[in-house]
Amino acid sequence: xxxxxxxxxxxxxxxxxxxxxxxxxxxxxxxxxxxxxxxxxxxxxxxxxxxxxxxxxxxxxxxxxxxxxxxxxxxxxxxxxxxxxxxxxxxxxxxxxxxxxxxxxxxxxxxxxxxxxxxxxxxxxxxxxxxxxxxxxxxxxxxxxxxxxxxxxxxxxxxxxxxxxxxxxxxxxxxxxxxxxxxxxxxxxxxxxxxxxxxxxxxxxxxxxxxxxxxxxxxxxx
Amino acid sequence: xxxxxxxxxxxxxxxxxxxxxxxxxxxxxxxxxxxxxxxxxxxxxxxxxxxxxxxxxxxxxxxxxxxxxxxxxxxxxxxxxxxxxxxxxxxxxxxxxxxxxxxxxxxxxxxxxxxxxxxxxxxxxxxxxxxxxxxxxxxxxxxxxxxxxxxxxxxxxxxxxxxxxxxxxxxxxxxxxxxxxxxxxxxxxxxxxxxxxxxxxxxxxxxxxxxxxxxxxxxxxxxxxxxxxxxxxxxxxxxxxxxxxxxxxxxxxxxxxxxxxxxxxxxxxxxxxxxxxxxxxxxxxxxxxxxxxxxxxxxxxxxxxxxxxxxxxxxxxxxxxxxxxxxxxxxxxxxxxxxxxxxxxxxxxxxxxxxxxxxxxxxxxxxxxxxxxxxxxxxxxxxxxxxxxxxxxxxxxxxxxxxxxxxxxxxxxxxxxxxxxxxxxxxxxxxxxxxxxxxxxxxxxxxxxxxxxxxxxxxxxxxxxxxxxxxxxxxxxxxxxxxxxxxxxxxxxxxxxxxxxxxxxxxxxxxxxxxxxxxxxx
Numbered sequence: 001x002x003x004x005x006x007x008x009x010x011x012x013x014x015x016x017x018x019x020x021x022x023x024x025x026x027x028x029x030x031x032x033x034x035x036x037x038x039x040x041x042x043x044x045x046x047x048x049x050x051x052x053x054x055x056x057x058x059x060x061x062x063x064x065x066x067x068x069x070x071x072x073x074x075x076x077x078x079x080x081x082x083x084x085x086x087x088x089x090x091x092x093x094x095x096x097x098x099x100x101x102x103x104x105x106x107x108x109x110x111x112x113x114x115x116x117x118x119x120x121x122x123x124x125x126x127x128x129x130x131x132x133x134x135x136x137x138x139x140x141x142x143x144x145x146x147x148x149x150x151x152x153x154x155x156x157x158x159x160x161x162x163x164x165x166x167x168x169x170x171x172x173x174x175x176x177x178x179x180x181x182x183x184x185x186x187x188x189x190x191x192x193x194x195x196x197x198x199x200x201x202x203x204x205x206x207x208x209x210x211x212x213x214x215x216x217x218x219x220x221x222x
Numbered sequence: 223x224x225x226x227x228x229x230x231x232x233x234x235x236x237x238x239x240x241x242x243x244x245x246x247x248x249x250x251x252x253x254x255x256x257x258x259x260x261x262x263x264x265x266x267x268x269x270x271x272x273x274x275x276x277x278x279x280x281x282x283x284x285x286x287x288x289x290x291x292x293x294x295x296x297x298x299x300x301x302x303x304x305x306x307x308x309x310x311x312x313x314x315x316x317x318x319x320x321x322x323x324x325x326x327x328x329x330x331x332x333x334x335x336x337x338x339x340x341x342x343x344x345x346x347x348x349x350x351x352x353x354x355x356x357x358x359x360x361x362x363x364x365x366x367x368x369x370x371x372x373x374x375x376x377x378x379x380x381x382x383x384x385x386x387x388x389x390x391x392x393x394x395x396x397x398x399x400x401x402x403x404x405x406x407x408x409x410x411x412x413x414x415x416x417x418x419x420x421x422x423x424x425x426x427x428x429x430x431x432x433x434x435x436x437x438x439x440x441x442x443x444x445x446x447x448x449x450x451x452x453x454x455x456x457x458x459x460x461x462x463x464x465x466x467x468x469x470x471x472x473x474x475x476x477x478x479x480x481x482x483x484x485x486x487x488x489x490x491x492x493x494x495x496x497x498x499x500x501x502x503x504x505x506x507x508x509x510x511x512x513x514x515x516x517x518x519x520x521x522x523x524x525x526x527x528x529x530x531x532x533x534x535x536x537x538x539x540x541x542x543x544x545x546x547x548x549x550x551x552x553x554x555x556x557x558x559x560x561x562x563x564x565x566x567x568x569x570x571x572x573x574x575x576x577x578x579x580x581x582x583x584x585x586x587x588x589x590x591x592x593x594x595x596x597x598x599x600x601x602x603x604x605x606x607x608x609x610x611x612x613x614x615x616x617x618x619x620x621x622x623x624x625x626x627x628x629x630x631x632x633x634x635x636x637x638x639x640x641x642x643x644x645x646x647x648x649x650x651x652x653x654x655x656x657x658x659x660x661x662x663x664x665x666x667x668x669x670x671x672x673x674x675x676x677x678x679x680x681x682x683x684x685x686x687x688x689x690x691x692x693x694x695x696x697x698x699x700x701x702x703x704x705x706x707x708x709x710x711x712x713x714x715x716x717x718x719x720x721x722x723x724x725x726x727x728x729x730x731x732x733x734x735x736x737x738x739x740x741x742x743x744x
Contacts, residue, residue: 004341007503010558010661011322017564018319025508028316033305033515052528107542111459111493131521131529144543145492145534149485150459168529169514177475177510178335180492180540183533188485191525192394192410193417193443194281195288201393201447202454203485203532 036166045129046160052132056186057199058207068212073098075208081118085147089140105143114150121155127164128171137179145182154204160211262594264619269588278414278589285413286580292526309515311637314571317506324473324506331476335538337548344555349380351551352498356386359496361462367487368392369467371500371553373596389457391486393450400427406590408576409524417441428453464490468501474509477537481530491534497545502553504570519635523575556609562658565646569604571636578630600630604643612651618669621647696730
């Protein structure tokens with residue numbers, strides 16, 4: 001007998017007490033928990049995202065879409081970045097104001113080559129306000145999972161408010177499970193030494209999130 | 223890399239490595255290994271030693287109290303916590319009650335997404351499967367994401383015996399591996415070490431495994447984390463094979479989920495060409511939507527965060543992104559035996575958050591090593607004796623490693639009634655009875671050492687069914703009460719040393735009733 005049949009046989013004998021007419025899945029789980037916690041306006045939801053991101057040591061910036069290129073150029077210059085990884089589908093205009101060397105996200109590049117790159121700029125799939133989380137789904141403007149992992153500095157652009165949801169349940173609804181997903185809440189961190197939180201272990205030590213809006217800046221930040 | 227590899231087992235793994243003997247010799251420094259008892263001592267003995275280690279108690283107290291306070295705050299932020307907890311319980315219960323169907327669905331979904339599914343009935347088989355998969359790649363090194371399942375089966379030791387070096391990449395696991403130590407907490411395996419001890423381990427051992435610790439390393443957590451970053455990065459960047467567990471598997475989509483903080487998980491899950499995940503069969507949830515419950519309760523319960531810094535989800539393989547070969551090893555190793563117990567099966571709901579450890583007064587004083595298992599604390603006290611059976615001294619003692627205060631049940635995000643299962647397992651140890659072992663129904667004999675208790679119970683049963691004898695006995699006891707000792711003789715001495723014996727009334731209740739109400743039949 002194969003181990004598959006052995007294990008499935010054991011499982012079936014183990015749950016022989018379960019009746020054939022056991023409550024079906026659809027009714028077995030009480031879904032009366034909240035879809036989001038508290039009532040917030042769209043602007044307040046974006047504010048909460050910014051607050052929770054910052055609480056976990058991400059550096060949050062806000063700008064209007066017209067200012068995005070200058071903002072990104074400024075962030076790269078501040079870090080004195082010499083090179084930046086660029087996903088294939090990233091809006092070229094985002095990097096129009098910087099002359100930092102662009103490194104394409106190529107299949108053939110080795111992890112060591114990526115390790116030599118200073119920064120990476122990506123978009124995201126969705127951002128969750130209540131938890132301060134950005135989610136990448138490997139879309140063309142986000143690239144392979146490793147490019148946001150190996151370089152030490154990650155700039156992630158979130159379009160507000162349309163990419164922002166309040167809660168985990170709302171985020172899952174928007175995501176496609178067949179894609180590889182990376183959820184990021186602040187930079188790499190550990191609490192393994194005396195349960196003291198330390199930022200920056202293996203992933204990027206600096207996460208900068210740019211909340212970009214089509215509205216003029218004053219309307220977004222109010 | 224040095225030729226003398228310090229991770230090499232001191233002794234070869236035993237022929238039956240199933241859920242290895244708790245204090246596996248390979249984890250201990252050679253100096254101690256020679257003095258190892260053949261089996262792990264029972265909980266009271268191991269705990270006795272730990273309680274007298276003041277550094278250990280100080281480290282544990284600091285850590286558990288810190289996380290306890292943070293967790294309460296993180297949970298209080300979520301107004302529907304009770305509803306989420308109930309939903310989590312219902313999801314996992316439903317899954318367990320229909321596990322066969324969900325396993326088959328998961329297998330189909332993973333296979334359709336480009337993965338290969340293997341089934342392992344026990345630890346030996348799982349280790350054999352992983353070893354063969356690694357050998358097939360031609361590699362002699364693997365990088366590992368922290369995983370309870372691979373610790374449970376002793377995978378690192380099994381790989382080492384075949385000449386394959388397994389590197390733990392979680393910071394705490396690295397501390398444990400470099401310190402030739404054993405993990406003592408589910409979430410923070412090096413919780414028993416303070417920063418000074420960690421500094422010393424890094425300074426002494428890192429050069430044996432790869433890049434040495436920086437000169438003049440201090441004990442600040444930031445510097446220690448940086449040393450680990452530098453040491454491990456060279457391993458991540460050259461790794462061709464990654465080994466992981468998973469926090470959740472979604473039957474509907476074939477998606478696997480790993481939650482972590484440091485990024486070592488992402489490194490191991492995305493940089494290698496081959497990924498092998500060893501996951502217990504109970505880790506399934508039926509649908510994608512179910513993650514909305516558990517991804518809210520797990521981080522807040524475990525690290526007291528709104529969300530852990532990194533969560534990776536993958537469904538089979540993705541062209542040109544991440545590992546191009548993916549193997550899923552579904553592990554039984556005692557889980558189906560646990561499932562067969564209608565009271566005990568709720569232990570399989572566990573999502574390994576470790577909240578129960580952090581609130582347990584017994585764990586706080588005894589430390590994780592005393593439990594003789596990779597699963598310490600309250601959850602370990604009900605999981606280990608079910609996965610391994612109660613035949614060994616340590617496993618028979620674990621259901622008693624609790625004050626039954628109920629704090630563990632209070633904090634459990636999937637509402638496992640740990641005290642209920644503890645009492646159930648105590649009965650099994652004391653009375654024996656029908657259990658399932660390796661899929662077969664067997665009748666367990668009562669464990670040794672409970673003869674006096676059983677004799678007392680038999681005597682009580684007899685006395686209560688013979689009213690005349692009971693009356694005579696009670697009268698005799700009352701009349702001689704002035705001459706009765708305040709402590710018990712023989713084996714009862716230790717018990718009565720710290721307790722007051724109940725004082726006997728001057729007159730049995732029945733006699734008093736007869737005397738005062740005897741003629742009154744109103």
